Amino acid sequence: xxxxxxxxxxxxxxxxxxxxxxxxxxxxxxxxxxxxxxxxxxxxxxxxxxxxxxxxxxxxxxxxxxxxxxxxxxxxxxxxxxxxxxxxxxxxxxxxxxxxxxxxxxxxxxxxxxxxxxxxxxxxxxxxxxxxxxxxxxxxxxxxxxxxxxxxxxxxxxxxxxxxxxxxxxxxxxxxxxxxxxxxxxxxxxxxxxxxxxxxxxxxxxxxxxxxxxxxxxxxxxxxxxxxxxxxxxxxxxxxxxxxxxxxxxxx
Ligand SMILES: [Zn+2]
Numbered sequence: 001x002x003x004x005x006x007x008x009x010x011x012x013x014x015x016x017x018x019x020x021x022x023x024x025x026x027x028x029x030x031x032x033x034x035x036x037x038x039x040x041x042x043x044x045x046x047x048x049x050x051x052x053x054x055x056x057x058x059x060x061x062x063x064x065x066x067x068x069x070x071x072x073x074x075x076x077x078x079x080x081x082x083x084x085x086x087x088x089x090x091x092x093x094x095x096x097x098x099x100x101x102x103x104x105x106x107x108x109x110x111x112x113x114x115x116x117x118x119x120x121x122x123x124x125x126x127x128x129x130x131x132x133x134x135x136x137x138x139x140x141x142x143x144x145x146x147x148x149x150x151x152x153x154x155x156x157x158x159x160x161x162x163x164x165x166x167x168x169x170x171x172x173x174x175x176x177x178x179x180x181x182x183x184x185x186x187x188x189x190x191x192x193x194x195x196x197x198x199x200x201x202x203x204x205x206x207x208x209x210x211x212x213x214x215x216x217x218x219x220x221x222x223x224x225x226x227x228x229x230x231x232x233x234x235x236x237x238x239x240x241x242x243x244x245x246x247x248x249x250x251x252x
Contacts, residue, residue, distance in 0.1 A: 003062055005029060006075065008115060009054040010099040014040060020050045022069060023099060024058060027112035031102045034060050034069040045071060053078055053091060055119065080123050089243055090128035093236035094118055094135045100232060101142040114138055117202045129215045130208055136222045137197035143230040145169065149195040152176050160188045166224045184224075190217050 007026035015021045020039040025031050039050035049056065049072040056074040061067050081087040098115050102108070118131045140146065148170030151158045157173035163183035165172050171191060177183040193214070196205075226232040 004059050007058050009052055010095050012051050022050050025098055027109040028107055030105050030107040032062055032067060034067045036069040078123050087122055087128045089240040090132040091122060093132045093234060096234050096236045097139050101139055114202055130210055133215050133218045134197045145225050145229050149198055162186055162191045164221050166228050
């Protein structure tokens with residue numbers, strides 16, 4: 001049966017001489033694998049739409065296994081993301097996390113809206129590192145991680161300063177942190193931001209202007225959570241870290 005849905009392509013791999021297999025994410029059907037026949041041939045209409053980060057209205061047939069991708073119409077070419085290597089890196093991270101954390105055929109309009117919203121915000125000029133950090137915090141539960149961010153995980157104490165325990169899954173107050181050699185000390189700002197990222201919906205966050213070091217500290221914590229608690233190492237993270245070596249020190 002032919003279906004039409006708005007979606008974002010998370011992955012595209014070559015298949016044979018002329019085809020591609022794409023992974024499309026939609027609100028209605030979740031993550032689905034589709035064969036894009038002829039997509040490797042430059043003159044085929046599917047060639048221009050069968051790529052990662054394509055966002056548009058898609059026409060496809062969804063079978064039991066791999067479905068068939070028929071045609072698609074772009075809703076936003078994400079030109080600003082595609083022409084900026086920083087944005088590309090962070091968009092790749094968002095897309096990779098979605099691809100790895102969402103199981104096939106499990107629809108979630110909440111995750112679809114979050115994915116779409118983050119990419120559209122990035123295209124509009126909102127800080128890509130901030131959006132990727134926010135997205136990563138909001139996706140933690142999909143990896144089975146739900147850090148306690150409003151009080152100490154051991155004694156329930158609510159007074160700062162806090163540390164963060166990756167293995168314990170959340171904040172530690174000063175006296176509990178003293179007993180944990182792996183606790184990472186964090187500033188009050190970081191503790192507050194982590195909670196904010198977790199609780200506030202994307203459309204209510206508005207414009208933010210966070211220091212590069214602040215976002216970097218959040219990235220480190222979230223990254224450690226994904227790696228140590230879920231065994232997830234992201235290719236895009238490595239790419240972003242490599243890009244950091246090319247940056248001039250005075251760039252924000
Ligand atoms: Zn405590």
